[in-house]
Amino acid sequence: MSADAWSPGNPDGDMVPLLQASIEDAKRRHPSGKIRIILTQADRCDKCGAPAAYRLQKPPHLLDMCGHHWRENATAMFQQGWIVQAGRH
Numbered sequence: 029m030s031a032d033a034w035s036p037g038n039p040d041g042d043m044v045p046l047l048q049a050s051i052e053d054a055k056r057r058h059p060s061g062k063i064r065i066i067l068t069q070a071d072r073c074d075k076c077g078a079p080a081a082y083r084l085q086k087p088p089h090l091l092d093m094c095g096h097h098w099r100e101n102a103t104a105m106f107q108q109g110w111i112v113q114a115g116r117h
């Protein structure tokens with residue numbers, strides 16, 4: 029994965045460093061390492077129904093998001109305490 033600018037063919041784009049940072053943060057918060065990192069085609073974005081790229085957690089809430097909605101909401105969600113629990117990568 030590169031950290032190139034976002035495009036429809038590269039939905040993660042420049043969000044990759046932020047995702048990596050959030051995964052490291054999740055590992056610190058959950059030292060037991062129970063971070064599932066694989067989502068399937070059956071996992072759908074809770075906002076638009078597209079295949080989910082990321083699962084975000086803020087107990088007791090779970091949200092699945094496509095790359096598009098992740099990108100729209102990630103910064104605000106991190107500030108609210110959401111963490112990334114899973115991704116497709």
Ligand SMILES: [Zn+2]
Pocket residue numbers: 073074075076077078093094095096097
């Ligand atoms: Zn979506």
